[in-house]
Amino acid sequence: MFLEIPSVQALDCTPIIETSSAWVTVDQESGSVKEFSILDKPEAATEAWAHSFVTHRDDSMTFFNMDYFNMTVSYGAVFLTSLLHASSLNWNEGLLGLDLPWVEDLNDQAFTFRDTDHGLNLDIMTYAMYALAGKDSQALLNxxxxxxxxxxxxxxxxxxxxxxxVSFGTGGSWAYQPINATLPPCLAYNRTSSACAEQPSVWPLSHTNSTVDVQISRRVSLLRMNKVAVWLSVGILAWLIATTVVVAATMNRHLKGLKGDVERVADVLLMVAGSDKLLRLLKERGERKLAEEEVMTKLGWFEDRDGQLRWGIEVVEGENESEDD
Known part of the structure; x- marks a missing residue:
């Protein structure tokens, strides 16, 4: 009973199932589909609706004695029937024990969404549409x-x-069958004889190839840089390398005679402490006069007065030394 005339929207829908070849990218670990592309023009899958609960039984059997019969049904009919009838799995039985599909079983909670506060009584497909519309019932009137x-x-x-x-062994799910599987030629045998009660049928045999072309790839982290930034970085690195080489060569040339670090005045005193010739000239001529005469010295190994090899600074063997000698 409604206080106001309810608004109703209805569409006459025909479900369409199509098939096509596709290129699919699958996550190797989780098995989820990352992306796909349809390679061919989709074609209607007529086999999805070829059999809609077709019974195969002996004609001599009565209506109430159908305990032995086969039934063929295509996956499209199974899916559509299951989706639309999911909310009415249980039927109330009347006083005569007959099924009454027009009477709703309120105790049946399978795939049924009831909300008395908002006046909702929806099957699973309608509730999914209701959720997609933001749970706005007025939106579905469009x-x-x-x-x-x-x-x-x-x-x-x-x-x-x-x-x-889905598996290669059993076919899996409801739409696929094992490779090269087919139905028996006769689905309705006479109960009193071994003869077939109907014309034997030749069912199509699937010759699906059990192998597919697969390309395995692994995602890697890739750093993308601007070309200008790359060449600028390469130029800076080249300049730093060249500068390092020049500095290293220069230091090696001028400081190759050093046998250790010279960091304090004491290090310099140690290098001249055993330089007898240099100290003698410094004592005789003085620091200023010795600097004016441009006496040549060297840093390296030399022999002191005791005949011991010593590393330090000493006067170069030459003219100045000859005059003093």
Missing amino acids: ASTMEATAQKTFTTFFQHFVSSN
Whole structure:
């Protein structure tokens, strides 16, 4: 009973299932699809609706004696029926024990969303559309919004329907079958004889190749830089390398005679403490006169008065020394 005339929106929808070859990128560890591209033009998968709960039984069997019969159903019919009838898995039985599908079982909580505060009583597909619309029931009164949410819901549920539990051994999920599997030629045997009660059918045999082309790649971290920044960095590095080489060569040339670090005055005194010739000239001529005469000295190994080799600063053997001698 409604106090006001309720608003209603309805669409006449025909589900479409299509197939096509695709290039898929899959995460090797989790198995999730990262990206994909459709290679061919999608074609309608007519096999998805070929059999809609078709029974195969002996014609001599009565309506109430159907305890032995086979049924064929395509995966499209299974999916659509399961999606639309998920909220009515249990049916109330009347006084005569007959099923009454038009009577709702309020105790059935499977795939049913009831909210008395907001007046909601939705099946799983309708609730999914309701959630996609931001839980705004007024938004679903728009035909375009209702169509978009219905397509999104149908597509999402179907993707899970066909991709769950897929394996090469059993076929997996509800849409795939093992490679080269087929149905038996006769699905309705006569109970009183071994003859086939219907015309034997030749079911198509799938010749799907069990191998596929796979390219395995691993993601790596890649640093991308601007070309100007790269060449500027290379130029700076080249300049630093060249400067280092020049400085090292210069220091090696001028300081190769050093046998240790000269950091204090005491280090210099040690280098001249055993330089007898230099100290004698300094004592005889004085520091200023000796500097004016430009007496040549060297840093290296020399022999002191005791005949011991000593490393330090000493007067170069030459003219100045000859005059003093």
